[in-house]
Amino acid sequence: MKTIKKDLVIIGGGPAGLAAAVSARKKGLSDILLIERDKILGGILNQCIHDGFGLHTFKEALTGPEYAQRFIDEFHGLGIEAMPETIVLSLDKEKTLTVSSKKGFVKIKANAVILAMGCRERTAGAISLPGTRPAGVYTAGAAQNFVNLQNIMIGKRIVILGSGDIGLIMARRMTLEGAKVEAVFELLPTPSGLARNVQQCLNDYGIPLFLSTSVFELHGKDRLTGVTVAKVDEKFQMIPETKRLVPCDTLLLSVGLIPENELSLGAGVRLEPATSGASVDDRFMTNIPGVFSCGNVLHVHDLVDHVSEEAALVGQSAAAYLLDRTESAAAIPVVTKEDIRYVLPQKISGKTDVTLSLRVTRPMRNASVLVADGDRKIARKKLVRLHPAEMIRIKVKAKHIENAEKLEVSVQC
Amino acid sequence: MLKKNLVCIVCPNGCDAEVMMEDGQEIKILSIDGCTCDKGKEWVVQELTSPMRTIASGIPVEHGDFKLVSVRTDAPIPLGKIFEVMTVIRHKKLKAPVAIGDILVPNPAGTACNIIATRNVAFMAV
């Protein structure tokens, strides 16, 4: 089998991979290869035809394809090599990849690898949805692909389970195309998607959102005929007397995203239970020297702008690693305390400024995120609203952390 | 006095705006609380007088490397005009190639916007 040598290989040509490639090239790295399994670059942005992308990055509200195109143009403008329609079958800890495409089956030996594979959607099986297994049950992302890329009408009478952003966006999309969206049901007491999406995708069209309510049974042996929904108590147990049947021909699931880390696991990358993504240092390097991770494969983001920003940092880190061959100096652990679900990076060097990304465990108001080293307060960010659906970022200055033992992140009311 | 709560949709922050207005038919805003930027405040005023939205959809393209070209309005349109503009979009058909930014329908349904392409669709011989 043929073996190709590459300095930097980036797995995934979505927003994370593109931004990482562009920034690595701008840092002076010449030998870069980006591998993308689709025919076109841009990843999931290609099917996200709604607007609202790029407000941070470009100061305008772009659609997914427009946002992607800006990076694709820059990527091609810099002459970076892409290998489209190619799937990575395996990655090992020596950073050897086996890849497969119509052109053949090859091995690639890389000096550094950036993992940018994105995430996948949770399914009906993953949430153990009882009932029959009829046609008409789709994850919201798959439905988005059929509608926006393949010109297919997936259904006329639609129920959406889960108030993740993709579900909300699809509620509006299907309504605009003439379908009746009966309702969105959310197990949690608060919406999982952004508040603006609840407003402009549901409220604008009079689509009801039922919180603390979930789907408990699918009906229909052939095509879906309806779903049984019911309210849940604070322990998420179904309240039987609230059961009711909602007739529909389609159920869309927007019940969460899972980082796609099967390749990472094969290489021995250590994952964090809280993010299902890699554990990384302040250069976004995993436990395997020269293997970096960014974007939704590292932790699921709510904004593509943050993905691009993070990936650009990772591109720079990978370039610096290859150009200077510096070992990881990260020795200061960053840990979560009260009300913090996760924080990332999980380890820092203390030698550079670092932006911590984190999510809270529950909705709160008028509280501060506090970064501390024991009794010493290092950084504090006041927020009017804290919500698990919204990633919080907080900057920590090098001069405050160079001698830190451990950074603890908590919420203070 | 009348109190109104709005979720700002200008950016992903989704600020909770609390607006105090005078009673009566005419909209007289007394105060806006909760917005963290000026754009948000402008949006609130607009929202209370005449709400505006950007919409996105797709238009079939003959001989394209994509079946549909994704499109959007290049400016917000009145909320109440959305379905009229959708009807215009629904009846439109195109031939490849289409370039990102191309104006595909000027002033749909009499609105002060254009329907523009949001992706490139290349010609593909069958």
Place this chain on the structure above:
Amino acid sequence: MENQYDVIIVGAGVVGNAIARELSKTSVSVAVIEKELDVSMGTSSRNSGVIHSGIHYKPGTLRASLNVLGNSMMADLCRDLKVKIDYIGKLTVARDEEEIKSLYMIKEQGEANGVPGLEILDPNAMEKIQPRVGGIKALHSPSTGIICPYSLTIALAENAHANGCHFFLGHGVTAIRKIQDGFEIEASGKKLTAKVLINSAGLYSADVCRMLGIHEYNIYPCRGEYLILDKRLKGTLNVLVYPAPHHGKAGLGIHLTNTVSGNILIGPSNEYLEDPEDYACTADIMAQLRKEGHALLPELKTTDFIRSFSGLRPKQTRPEVGGFKDFVIEDREDIKGFINLVGIESPGLTSSPAIALMVRDMVGKHLPLTLKNDFIGTRSGMTGHFHELSNEEKADLVAGNPDYGEVVCRCEQITKKEVLDAVENPLGVRTINSIKYRSRAMMGRCQGGFCLPRIVQILEKEFGYRPEDYLLKNRISPLFLGKMRQDTP
């Protein structure tokens, strides 16, 4: 003459297809009638996929003898048909003295049935076969195996088809008339005649009997639910582990079963129903299975459950009676030429090749059976899947056919070539489930979230599908409701 056959088999499950293949070795003309659009749509695809050793059945019963014979035939059959089978063996584990007694009883029974290699093991020997198995003694049955039940059924059908057997899929039998020297069968508006009629209709076998005025049989559907676990857990289970029968109770209980594709199944439950088509999964049993799964597999995470399914056993006994009745396999004396199979539940999958031999001999009493010299008993293609090959073999195949290089289903690493082969199956079945069962695409942890849109595209580009042509399993299970936008004038 068109629609006139020597033998017609009603029901395209594993038994019907094993019989069809056996008869396709001979000069008789054979047709299989099936109400579903594909073979293996009932009990044959919805079970544990275990090739049983035959220890659990009373000596002298059909279940005992056909199981042991079927088990011994399965290795050669699977080799010829390119179906993956793995004789991984089974431990039946005793936890107290009483259960040890029943182990010895089962061993004696198994030996009387002719089950090879049975051994009672002490904890040391058990631990070597399956670490952390627990229990104080176990019966090891090395001839227990695992197989993909629908792969076997499809392979039998395709091989029968290649040897001249006709298939009428999507044809539900509505009436049967005894005519002189045979039968006239109405199925979805078609009239067919046969000299010999074989009833292998599984859950509907008693209904077929009634069409001929036989009222002595009843079928009570008994549902078993399963959960499928992520392949991540592959390797945690080396053999099948069953609890020993407790205090004379016969049921096999909820247990873990490895599959040949590397998943683990938890199940099955046991629940009698009225409806022979009710393949729903229920909240209570799913919760119970999850609980038992966590108890049996400590490393199990909640994200490891990828799908649930259920199957129906065609029981001959009422729920209040329970237990097992022996298989009914009879050459009816009152209705000449009617070979009747009723109540073929477990171990029907294992017994199927042996049942086929028995039924062949019954057919031989009505029709002269001369062996064809052009029978081809083997299938072409590979056993298993592309991704299971070595890197070198893969490289060679991709070089020869670029469609092997395009991975369509990323979770199961199923290639475009394998999907195309599944679409172009010899039986001409074109449902999404038929592609799934044949290629394994859509069966991984993302359950088609990634590859279904791609498969839809392939079907459109290569086979001219329109949105309304995509069917999940039958004619009334459309995936889509047409185009979103009319793109042609």
